[in-house]
Amino acid sequence: MRATFLGFEIVRKALNASQKGLDVVTQNISNANTEGYTRQRVDLSAVPSERGSFLYSNSTTADVGMGVNVDRISQARDKVLDYKYRKENAINNTWNTTLSGLRDIENIIDEYDKDGLNSALLSFLEKLHTFSGNTANIEYASLLRTSAQTVAQTLNKYAEQLNELENLQLEELKIVVKDVNQLLDKINKINTEIKSAMVAGYTPNELLDTRNMYLDKLSGYLNIYVENNDDGTVFVKTGDVYLIHGQTVNSIEVNPGYPVILSDSSGNEFIVSNGQLFAHLQLLNGNGVYASGNESDFQGIQYYKTSLDMFAQRFAEVFNSLNEQNGTPKPLFAGDSYGNITASTISISDDWLSDAMYITASTQENPVAGANDNIIRMIQAMDANHVISPAFTGSFIDFVTSLNGDIAMDVRYYQDMAETSDIVLLSVDEQRESVSGVSLNEESINMIRFQKSYSAAARIMTALDQMLDTLINHMGIAGR
């Protein structure tokens, strides 16, 4: 037996489903350009007939289902693509952030389009030559001294700029760490909200979108792995260390110094292998060939600082020992008050500063005015090979050129890698967009689809109405 008013209930469900469908279309179109929005869809299912096992049921009656049910509004999202995106995003941020730091170093070191240490050294060499033919002439002597001063000051300038850059990188690192901690807190809060929403029985799609956006952002800062739990919450970990586990948030702290290290809330060193955090750390700590033990051998700020320090020290050493006269030290270059010569402390010695002729032109016992044998030695020292660093033996000018080469090749490498990674990230992003993005064409079609199904359901309602009208008003009135 079929209940008389059964049809109305089915049509009501159909109308409801179409309305919901249209609502979702509206929501999708409204959020077509919202960042992080995942397209939604209505999950419908056909309701089976409520037959149950009645004792006297009529088994020969063909049963029709009970219409449509709106199960839930779900998101079109692929967790595997999220994983791929976050992994690539961390790598991409490593390349790009490192690249921008390297560009800053390049602006200091690179001499391709401007004058720097190399031109200062060449000018020093030129002044040595002019002085060598006129060693009795104080004007040439002071020109030479000025050019030596330029070399020292250029080194000072480089060192100062590198220090500034180091501070800047440290500040940026601190900002990133602060942001990471805030993101972790936010994700933790949303975790709780999602959990209670799901317990209450509805799907918190918009909250999921927000959390995914936070996770995406977090993945740019460091390499993360997201564990999805059945209760709707997520755990986040880096390597083997959980950043979010249950309600516990593991916040990160920066410990300045050399090397700069990160620590977690239990005080252990926190190790990242990708992302902006990693990039800032390697820019700050990278000591290239001078790295020992666990230190980073990336050619970062530290590498250039060490290189320039070694250069300054060796340069001063070579010329100070050349200027020695018959065993009496006559240093041309000086360092700080303790005698340490580094790129930031190197300067012209006070003696040379007060007397341009302090430079030893000849090492002969009683040199005649004009003798220049020692200046010739200095000219040769500019062309000769020196062990400037454990990794470099060559002339001073070659050393500076090789530093230029180091930074140029690193920038080039990171630029190429960043470009490649951009393309990979874009492609993963496109894959994700392909699943989760709103297509206006599609939504238009859905709009028509639900509109038409709504009209059709409404028409059925009219038909049912007429049927009942026939049944109630026009039946059994014969002979009235």
Next chain:
Amino acid sequence: MRLTNNMILKRYMRNLNTSFKTLNKLSDISSSQQLYKKASENPAAALKAFNVRSDLFKIGIYKGNLLDVRNILTDIESCIATINDIAVEVNTRIEQAKNVTYSETERAAIAAVIENMQVQLLEVVNRRTAGRYIFGGSNLTEMPFTVEDGKLLYHGVDVDTGIFEKDSIYVDLGAGMSSGAAPVNDNTAFDISYPGVRLLGHGVDEDGISNNLYNIMSDLVAMLNNNDISQIDKYQAKFEQVISGILVQYADIGEKCNFVNFLDKRLLVDEENYLNKQDGLEVADLAEAFMNLEYQKMAYNAALKIGASVLQGSLLDFLS
């Protein structure tokens, strides 16, 4: 693959940006004629360019040094020529003085002329150009020759009795100056010092006659003033011997000049080579740069046009 409007937009924006960046880069190259602004744009070429620049700079230094050397050599050459003129004049006078018919007064007059020549000679060897005494050896700031009691002194030392060691001022002319334990290797560096004592001669020979041009002239003057020409042939022979020694040095200077010219030519060839290299490494070919720029302009315009047509439509536009 499902396509959405945003995907097309993002991709289009990215491509448009790339195209615009290329356009910017190419217009940069065209306007500056420089292929690169930073070494990282082409590290291999940039490193080569760095080396070429250093080499060019050094060639500049060597060219400056060569010019100095050439000036000094020219000065020395003209001085020696003047000395030779003086010598010829003196010789003529001695020939005259040898004439037995010459009277004492006439010989005294000749002596006066030779004395005058001595003063001229001193002027020549004490010549100072560009702030340096060219015959001072390595000592460029003090007048090399002085006369005390009729004796010629070189830097205060009697030329007949003093011992003069070789002194030198080396200049690097880019012939690959090198040194071992000794300061400088003579074969690779250029010695620009010219000790006047070497030019005029020093010490005395076995007959006790001075080897020095000035002192011989003094002896001749004394003889003529004494009207005693018994020894004059001997001294004249000595005078001619010293003069020919000076002329040998004249030839020597010529040799040096040739060497300098040779180095100069070599430097010019090197410079041209390096400049060519630099051109290839750093400088953009204008025709090529403009062609690329025009082509890129076209590509960029095309990209803009496509954007206008691709980005509009959706089904919504056609629903009624």
